[in-house]
Amino acid sequence: MTLARPAKRRPNRAEKAEATRNALFDAAVEIVGEYGYAGTSIARITDRAGVAQGTFYNYFESRQDLLDQLLPAISRQLHSHIRERVLAADGAMERERARISAFFEFLEQAPHLFKILSEGPVQAPEGFRRHLQQQTESYRRAMKYELDRGNLRITDPNEIEVVTHMLLSAREYLSARFCFVDGRYTRPPDFVVDTYMKFAGTLFK
Known part of the structure; x- marks a missing residue:
């Protein structure tokens, strides 16, 4: 008899939000490191993080x-x-x-x-x-x-x-x-x- 594998738990809403925020943060670190603060735009950050630009404002005021x-x-x-x-x-x-x-x-x-x-x-x-x-x-x-x-x-x-x-x-x-x-x-x-x-x-x- 083959034992059924337990279903992989999907991340809840809070975990997804934390992952998105971390992705934006990590992307900003990389962009500033590559282009400096002046060359760090929201567009570059969200593109690197793989999220829509509008999502940015769900996590940061500016x-x-x-x-x-x-x-x-x-x-x-x-x-x-x-x-x-x-x-x-x-x-x-x-x-x-x-x-x-x-x-x-x-x-x-x-x-x-x-x-x-x-x-x-x-x-x-x-x-x-x-x-x-x-x-x-x-x-x-x-x-x-x-x-x-x-x-x-x-x-x-x-x-x-x-x-x-x-x-x-x-x-x-x-x-x-x-x-x-x-x-x-x-x-x-x-x-x-x-x-x-x-x-x-x-x-x-």
């Missing part, structure tokens, strides 16, 4: 509304990726190595991030502000964690803000210099992380 959501969403993904790597590290220096290495790993997985980020302050200022706030708060908490455990060479909590922005700025500029060549991502040479860690050694015990 083109700018979607563009301002890109960086904060990617920022949350970046935070999760880095956190996963840091949890597996042992010791303050190894945790910092995990942070910078995970950042470069994420760029390899999301090569469109660089253009989205570099044009963000002008083209999506609200999204950029939220991204910067998220990344700063995340790194500030990490530095506070190390300070509370005596793992930093500084002792004044007020200096945490300076250290946080120094390290965040370092990874942004290093990625611009070593990770993107002719608009394409390339894995940074090992000496980039090694040199960064020599600098980090002046901050971490």
